[in-house]
Amino acid sequence: MNIFADFQARVADALRAMVGQGRLPQNLDLTRFVVEPPRDPSHGDLATNAAMVYAREAKEHFGNPRALAAALAEAIGAMPGVTAVEIAGPGFINIRLDPAMFADVLRAVLTDPSFGRGQASGGKVNVEYVSANPTGPMHVGHGRGAVFGDALANLIAFSGRDVTREYYINDAGVQVDVLARSAFLRYREALGETIGEIPEGLYPGDYLKPVGEKLKQQFGDTLLGKPESEWLPQVRQAAIDAMMDMIRTDLAAMNISHEVFFSERTLHGGADSPIAKAVADLRARGLIYEGRLPPPKGQLPDDWEDREQTLFRATEFGDDVDRPLVKSDGAYTYFAADIAYHKSKVDRGFLDMIDVWGADHGGYVKRMQAAVKAVSQGKAALDVRLCQLVKLMRDGQPVTMSKRAGTFVTLREVVDEVGVDAVRFMMLFRKNDAPLEFDLAKVLEQSKDNPVFYVQYAHARGSSVLRQAKAAFPDLALEGAALAQAPLALLQDEGEQGLMRLIAQFPRQVEAAAAAHEPHRIAFYLHDLASAFHSHWNSGKDKPQLRFVNEETRDLTIARVALVASLTRVIAAGLALLGVSAPQEMR
RNA sequence: GCACCCGUAGCUCAGCUGGAUAGAGCGCUGCCCUCCGAAGGCAGAGGCCAGGGGUUCGAAUCCCUUCGGGUGCGCCA
Structure with a gap:
């Protein structure tokens, strides 16, 4: 149950009806507007910018955006569950919902184990991540890509796509x-x-x-x-x-596993190898030629020699220069193998692929995207997510990492020291393309400025409420189906309603994060949710009547327990997407 | 020289693919701890969103440009 998506569809219907009446032009793109929670809660529960988005198309019949907003507001006001509609500013439509709508959300959380999961849709998605060279242990930088890719795959799968997790083994070459x-x-x-x-x-x-x-x-x-x-x-x-084996074991220690391990070596071979075939295919389509490349500007490599070579017309697909496929010793370049590899993904039915790389490979993105377009005749799309460096710290001091001095820190050492949850959460509590400072001491702190603790603590605290409730009312049934019968209309407090609004956002957050390929949004959403919960908890200090469990008010307690149970379920579901555990207690 | 990423409070960072008065933590200031878990709580100060142009109803977000950081720059993997 996603009330934002529901209203998105309903408003689209209203607009479509206006098109039918000739009040709006035909062929209106009905995906351009949004229905979102307003930043300021005093504006209501939902807001849409539809009137402003379609102002130009509506000019003929409505004159200005506010006139279109008025007409839309009338239609929205007649929708079930809507208690008030206001037009604000240049043409925002603010919608207030019957609190019963949010009660419905809580009931959905309590009874539907797949709350927030998207409808199965779209084709197969391939997420390739880690792909560390099999020449040694993984370091912390690999870990970031590993956690990012894994959470992204979780997220996309949860949003309704069929996801394959893949690892490319660079087992060929020097x-x-x-x-x-x-x-x-x-x-x-x-x-x-x-x-x-x-x-x-x-x-x-x-x-x-x-x-x-x-x-x-x-x-x-x-x-x-x-x-x-x-x-x-x-x-x-x-x-x-x-x-x-070592890499797989270390990944398993972080609860990461891939369905496919693809060996580069299998691409090489004789005249009928996948690389040779991919190259022949491109050559047959006129995308490969023999030619010379201008030397790179700036610093010239020492061993630069101007020679004629086999080039892929990457520039036809948006790259800056054409790219060589054959080395001077006659062997294929890494790029040639990569073309064949991505062609294999296309041949296996993946038209959506995501590669997770380290930021130092950023210069490689355009040519790879060009290659994917070429080998798929433009049908497949490749998104490359680059993960920035991880700076390892301890108590604010950088941890020196030098292979020579023997102070090289492997990923496994970090996981063993601070635990999977801390590693995974912290790696995801930052945008992938921003550098990350990882403090080995801070992630173990049990305090508010340690987000791992803060979010897990919210879950533990919520679980504690359920235990308290059971102690106060031993006959209380805590199963979701039972709690769904709670008198949720009693949840009148502002803090309680704020929590319900946040919980209702979970499906929307999942959808947006999956679409944007940004799992960090889930981490931040959970942090917000935890923050709201802790804050509401604290208001129970000054106002004992706001506490969740009160022996004198059984019905209200049951309603609040249902709220807390919903909250812990959503936190647990969100943490599961990140691959982080949701502890019942943290003592 | 070119390409890509980044520049938001003193510090570390969010900002929901263009929305309303710019958000959090730390730090700072002032109050508060017998009470469901105070490993804290509440409130406040703090901003020309690097600078300058543009696009439109509306820009931190999109385009151009300057400055300042990072990463790369035939055939390495």
Whole structure:
């Protein structure tokens, strides 16, 4: 039940009727106006800007926006559940609702386990996130993308779309060869050799030692005498598998799992490989040519050589320059593989795809979007969400991170130290494209300026009210269906009605956040909800008659318990979207 | 030099795809704690939304431009 969407539809109907009467022109785009909660609650429960939006089209019959507003207001005033309609300012229509409408919302929350969930609609959506290289442990920056992508996928699924969570494994290219050589060194170490300092250019981390041990168990010393060309493929695969196991385990520690792990390696191969096919396809459509690229302005790379190369006409799809697909050594570029990868997504039926990347890949967005347009003949759309850096702090002081000094902080260490809930909530309590300061000490504080605590505490406090109510009235049934029978009309206090209005916004917040691909909105909405709840709680200090549980007033208590139960359900549902737990108590 | 992101209270940040008088936390000032959970509460001060143009009924939000930060800039992944 989404009263904003309901009224959006009703006002659209009213406008359509006016079109039918010839009072408004045909072919009116009825999606342009909004029905939203007014910023100032004294303006009522709902407001719409429809009269102003269509003022130009209405000029002929109505003259000015206020005249159209008057006609619309008349139609709105006749709608069920509306108690008052006012025209304000340049043509806002402010609507007051029968409190019974909000009681209906509470009953929906209490009886419908999928309150806020959108209607199943639209095609499949692919969300690709994390995609960390399988060469080592994930760091905190990966964690942000991981949490963001996961919450976004939750949100979009909840809004009614069919979502696939995907991870692209960069298991081709020189990096994984370096990984293999590094693992081979650990293998020799496991066999008793003294390997000394890890040479420059190889991965020095201890995390490869278990891989060396495993190689020893698997192969004994049989790899030692062989040339690199023979052992490398085997060692490489073993190392990649071990790294992916580690990454999957660390993701699982944050309650993140993907349905699809897509291997880049499967795109490579001979003349009938997916990359070759994708390139051939584009070439057949005249989107690939042999040509020269102007050198980049500004700082010229040291090894720049002007040469003719195979280029994709990215500029035809909005990119700044055409992009090379084949390296000077004849191998395909990473971009060529990425084209084939995204073509695979299109071939698998995804016309909506979202990639979550680190901000340092921002320069790559245009070419990827160009490629998606090209391989899908313009049918598919790619949104790339860039996650900014995470600055790790402790008590306001930056935590120094240096691989060399051995103070490199992995994502897993942070999760183990502060817990999943804190990590996930804080990562989502900021817009994805804004840098984030993550304070390891602050997120554990039990105080108002720790939003994780603040929101979870609201849920615990609400749960506490339910326990109190049960203690005061042992025969009270706390199940949703029972509470839905509560005399909700008794909820007359301003604070109570404010909470009901906020609760009624949940479906709208979900819809908007999903459409905008911005899960942080849910985190902020929950913070607002928690804040309103705590504030109303506190008003019970000065006015004991406002407390939720009063033994003298059973009916009122039941109504208030229903309100609190609704609130905790919405908080729990919102936290679930973020992947954060909703504790019953926090003692 | 070019592209993308960002610039909102002293600080850290929201601002619901263009709406009404600009929002929160911290910090600051002043009151308040026997009472459902005071790991606090209430109230107040604090703003030329970086600057300047434009678009329209209406701009923090969209366009242009200047300034100031960040990230990138054949073939790395």
